[in-house]
Amino acid sequence: MKYIELRKKIEQMFEAEKIDDFADIDWIMVEILKVQRSMLPFYGEISSENEKLIMEAISKRLKHIPIAYIFGKTNFYGYDFKVNANVLIPRLDTEVLVEKLIADINSRRKKVSVLDIGTSSGAIIITIKKETNAECYAVDVSKKALEVAKENAKENNAEIKFIESNLFENIKDLKVDFIVSNPPYIETETVKGLEPEVVSNEPILALDGGEDGLDFYRIIVENAKNHLNAQGMLYFEIGYNQGESVSNLMKEDFEDIEVIKDYGGNDRVVKGKLKG
Numbered sequence: 001m002k003y004i005e006l007r008k009k010i011e012q013m014f015e016a017e018k019i020d021d022f023a024d025i026d027w028i029m030v031e032i033l034k035v036q037r038s039m040l041p042f043y044g045e046i047s048s049e050n051e052k053l054i055m056e057a058i059s060k061r062l063k064h065i066p067i068a069y070i071f072g073k074t075n076f077y078g079y080d081f082k083v084n085a086n087v088l089i090p091r092l093d094t095e096v097l098v099e100k101l102i103a104d105i106n107s108r109r110k111k112v113s114v115l116d117i118g119t120s121s122g123a124i125i126i127t128i129k130k131e132t133n134a135e136c137y138a139v140d141v142s143k144k145a146l147e148v149a150k151e152n153a154k155e156n157n158a159e160i161k162f163i164e165s166n167l168f169e170n171i172k173d174l175k176v177d178f179i180v181s182n183p184p185y186i187e188t189e190t191v192k193g194l195e196p197e198v199v200s201n202e203p204i205l206a207l208d209g210g211e212d213g214l215d216f217y218r219i220i221v222e223n224a225k226n227h228l229n230a231q232g233m234l235y236f237e238i239g240y241n242q243g244e245s246v247s248n249l250m251k252e253d254f255e256d257i258e259v260i261k262d263y264g265g266n267d268r269v270v271k272g273k274l275k276g
């Protein structure tokens with residue numbers, strides 16, 4: 001079948017399923033046909049073997065499985081990461097958090113240490129390790145997520161100490177200069193109504209932040225002072241409407257608190273310095 005005909009047929013299937021993410025059709029085509037996206041419209045005849053592979057991937061996407069899970073990989077900050085159903089797919093929004101953290105780490109004169117809480121695929125901490133000379137630690141309560149993170153660290157040649165831990169439970173003596181976390185922050189009630197790509201595919205453990213979405217921020221803020229060195233910094237990714245509540249939680253122990261927007265103009269990061 002010709003590319004144009006197959007593409008039209010698939011677009012109709014997407015429309016019937018009310019999936020408007022036509023860019024995902026491009027990704028599937030690019031991945032299987034091994035051509036640049038800009039060249040797709042010029043592609044001629046698709047072999048029956050490739051057509052079969054394309055339709056297999058398309059049928060998974062029509063079942064609302066995200067592309068990253070279909071191919072088992074994604075890209076974050078220019079690095080490749082393996083993903084599966086045990087880890088959250090790293091989001092473009094999280095790159096803002098990482099970008100700020102890298103800039104702040106690299107502005108320090110001495111070598112610093114960083115702890116990532118709820119590392120999942122390891123996207124944040126592996127990127128930090130690649131872009132700075134920090135000593136890196138990461139925890140997650142999910143053993144299966146940590147298996148993926150360790151594989152990603154190995155593939156990216158990044159030396160990181162991974163620890164299975166319910167928040168600070170197994171790292172009682174660890175003190176670092178920077179703590180970063182993109183914790184589960186969606187209100188329990190909201191999780192249920194999320195799009196099927198997220199709620200039926202991504203681990204609930206990575207999403208549910210309790211009744212008001214702030215459970216993890218409360219516990220991390222409360223404990224951070226015991227795990228930060230002098231001048232230590234705390235960085236959070238937040239939901240678009242959590243800037244004020246998370247800043248308020250931090251006020252007692254932190255100063256110079258800043259809420260930073262993502263490239264879509266939404267509040268996305270809160271950072272603060274441990275009071276001296």
Ligand SMILES: C[S@@+](CC[C@H](N)C(=O)[O-])C[C@H]1O[C@@H](n2cnc3c(N)ncnc32)[C@H](O)[C@@H]1O
Pocket residue numbers: 087088089090091094117118119120121122123124139140141142145165166167182183184185205206207
């Ligand atoms: C939103 S995901 C973060 C993903 C990753 N850091 C990123 O930015 O792509 C939250 C992660 O927190 C982990 N988590 C949930 N409860 C936890 C707990 N009590 N202690 C440690 N990690 C936890 C989940 O397993 C999940 O991997």
